[in-house]
Amino acid sequence: MKCYQSSNEGLTRKGVRAVVDCIIEGIDFKDVEDLMGGMIKVLNELPFHHIIQQVVFDSNEPIGSSYMLYRFRGLTSGKDYIGIRAVVRRNRVNRVLFTIPSGLDLGLDFPQYRANSEPSTAEGSGVAPGQTYIPNMVIYNILGVPEIDVSRWKLEVEGDVANPLQLTLSELYELGMESVVTDFHCVTGWSVKGVEFSGVSLRKLLNIAEVGEEAKWLIAYSADGYSAVIPLGEALRSNSLVALEMNGEPLDILHGYPARLLFPHLYGWKSVKWVTRIRVSRVYEDGYWEALGYHPRGRADLEERFK
Numbered sequence: 001m002k003c004y005q006s007s008n009e010g011l012t013r014k015g016v017r018a019v020v021d022c023i024i025e026g027i028d029f030k031d032v033e034d035l036m037g038g039m040i041k042v043l044n045e046l047p048f049h050h051i052i053q054q055v056v057f058d059s060n061e062p063i064g065s066s067y068m069l070y071r072f073r074g075l076t077s078g079k080d081y082i083g084i085r086a087v088v089r090r091n092r093v094n095r096v097l098f099t100i101p102s103g104l105d106l107g108l109d110f111p112q113y114r115a116n117s118e119p120s121t122a123e124g125s126g127v128a129p130g131q132t133y134i135p136n137m138v139i140y141n142i143l144g145v146p147e148i149d150v151s152r153w154k155l156e157v158e159g160d161v162a163n164p165l166q167l168t169l170s171e172l173y174e175l176g177m178e179s180v181v182t183d184f185h186c187v188t189g190w191s192v193k194g195v196e197f198s199g200v201s202l203r204k205l206l207n208i209a210e211v212g213e214e215a216k217w218l219i220a221y222s223a224d225g226y227s228a229v230i231p232l233g234e235a236l237r238s239n240s241l242v243a244l245e246m247n248g249e250p251l252d253i254l255h256g257y258p259a260r261l262l263f264p265h266l267y268g269w270k271s272v273k274w275v276t277r278i279r280v281s282r283v284y285e286d287g288y289w290e291a292l293g294y295h296p297r298g299r300a301d302l303e304e305r306f307k
Ligand SMILES: Nc1nc2c(c(=O)[nH]1)N[C@H]1C(S)=C(S)[C@@H](COP(=O)(O)O)O[C@H]1N2
Pocket: 137, 138, 139, 140, 141, 142, 143, 185, 186, 187, 222, 224, 226, 254, 255, 256, 267, 268, 269, 270, 271, 272, 273, 274
């Protein structure tokens, strides 16, 4: 078993001190009780097992058509509990995540997860397996809807770049608009056909900023504390956008006004809404969902849902 530890501002805002993500050899199970037994075995190998008095089942949820997420709670003697989430594919668990609440200082020192610094360039079929089409995008705001004063809003591009940028909304419009019509895929299993987004080509923006030769990742931050990590190669695709409009209108507040990112090939969680900062980096860093076990790249056509 190999465990990693992660944390970020978004998780802290949700009252999570750290996530411990354990890759296990693979436990087969036949029912929830059986799975719970497996979770207790995994737990017993971890340094914080002694504070858990009881494990109870919480809920489960399908992620696409071939994964299930099972949630349990590890109850302590106080009111804090450790969240336990098992990522299951066809009745087999390969990954278990523990969310440690802010109230528990366990002095953990697992290493940080480091994705391969050369993201694979594997080609997929272009179609997104395991998805179901629905008419409209479901609106998500896991950390709430931030209040943004657009007259003061700027998009910052910084990190491993020769020309850091700070652009107002009108400066972004002046760079010229491009449109993309694309299917939009959420990792939870829904997709929407033919959504039109318009905005500034991210490739153009990154070229102006002059990305360093050894840069590999882009980490995008939202005004709400949400973040996501994107391999530079995906960010540089011709249809990756800083989107300002959707279906011919300025973005609705709930869809990320004044600006959101759009990566048509990647699952929707990478398309950060209310984006304020794009950091170019040589080093991998988990964003909000990556810290919870989701994939460093997240290509929908290769079904890259989990790490
Ligand atoms: N800031 C922020 N951006 C976000 C999210 C979020 O919760 N907060 N959710 C992501 C997820 S999981 C998806 S599927 C899409 C959904 O886009 P929509 O809310 O515009 O439909 O936004 C992504 N960007």
